[in-house]
Amino acid sequence: MENYILFSWLILFFATFVGLYYTRQTWAAPMIRLFPFSIYNRLPESFTEDVEAGLTSESFNLVQNIDDEDSRAGLDAASKREILKIMKSKKMNFDQARTQFLTNKMAKNGIGPDGRPLDPRAVFFS
Numbered sequence: 001m002e003n004y005i006l007f008s009w010l011i012l013f014f015a016t017f018v019g020l021y022y023t024r025q026t027w028a029a030p031m032i033r034l035f036p037f038s039i040y041n042r043l044p045e046s047f048t049e050d051v052e053a054g055l056t057s058e059s060f061n062l063v064q065n066i067d068d069e070d071s072r073a074g075l076d077a078a079s080k081r082e083i084l085k086i087m088k089s090k091k092m093n094f095d096q097a098r099t100q101f102l103t104n105k106m107a108k109n110g111i112g113p114d115g116r117p118l119d120p121r122a123v124f125f126s
Helices: 002-022 024-034 047-052 063-067 077-090 094-108
Strands: none
Touching (some): 002 024
16 A cells, blocks of 8 residues: 555656656746846856956956957856856955966966976976
8 A cells, every 4th residue: 555655656746847847938937037046147158248247357358359259159168157256255356356266276286376386396497
């Protein structure tokens, strides 16, 4: 008897899941409006959207790319995501966040903030 109840619950769960999956176009949009603060944030996909998102500065000017009608898709998506995260969490401007991002990336790869390798076996000739 207990196996029939378990089997019935599994079938009900599976049918509900399949039904929600195939009807997601109708219920997904209202759910996004109900819960606007989602984990997923769409990243800019062109240089124009990068500029609008604040991913430009005097020292890293993307306006020239827009003026030249550059056909590339904008900046690297993984880097954009991390830089935007730093900008929001630490309240930094783009240049400061980009510097912090590059410093973190260099540290992960065993490079010090001065650009020298952190490996004690490294030999330098001057």
